[in-house]
Amino acid sequence: MTDGVPDWLAVDWGTSNLRVWAMTGDGRALGLRTSDRGMGRLAPEQFEEALKECAGDWIAGPVTAIACGMVGARQGWIEAPYIAVPAAPLGDRPVRAPTRTPGLSVHILPGMSQDRPADVMRGEETQIAGFLARSPGWDGVMCLPGSHTKWVQVSAGEVVSFQTYMTGELFAALSGHTVLRHSVGGDGWDDAAFAEAVEDARAAPERLAARLFPLRAEGLLHGQTAAVARARLSGLLIGAELAAARPYWLGQRVGLIGEGTLAGRYRAALEAQGVPVETADADAVTLAGLAAAWAGIRERA
Structure with missing residues (x-):
């Protein structure tokens, strides 16, 4: 950082939020600033001012920003076309966004x-690249939990195939x-009920729809608590996902990208199947992926 201006900016720009890190040349984060001005609230001509704000x-002097996420969607600042798999997650070259501010250079990473x-992804490819940058030579399957969970097969530094499960969004809609x-109201939880429901759904995923209404009936007839019902609903949905994603995780090395409650539930569900899980912090691998992209831009300059 020189005279208060970072060596570069790492930008994670989603539909709802914007996060900007001040970065050093060797990839260390010096600070983080956030905004609720996500892609969903902006017209293309508003992105530059939102970033500066x-x-x-x-951005007091010349600086380069490397951005990932929905900022590169068709409705974003400028579309960064998808890279078709199989391919390295960062591709060959990001897309340069139009800017009016002297000295500001913005490069947007493509999705896959x-x-x-x-299927498509935006943002997750940067986390995958960061995971690989931190674990060179890693082969296996990555699970990225979220409202739209991704299961990704990785081999020889490339994304080979992937599949998206709307499990988180289904939970939000049903609950x-x-x-x-x-x-299922409140935020109560029951670990035993969750584990039992995961196994029920994994063993017989075709019965998922038939297992949902009993969550209501058990409360009315037998006094089942909201904590148990909430945990069972989550377990049923994640169990059905594990059943469908079995070709991805069975007998594979599994990397789990995420932190907090949701990632913990996926880890518990996988470990109950005897699957060893390697975890990585989502922010850490996002920054590692953006740093790898920045290094590539410098080499090509």
């Missing part, structure tokens, strides 16, 4: 696509917009 005096079955909302 969030970064503040970090799969033709059959059709907030169906009759189950009367039974």
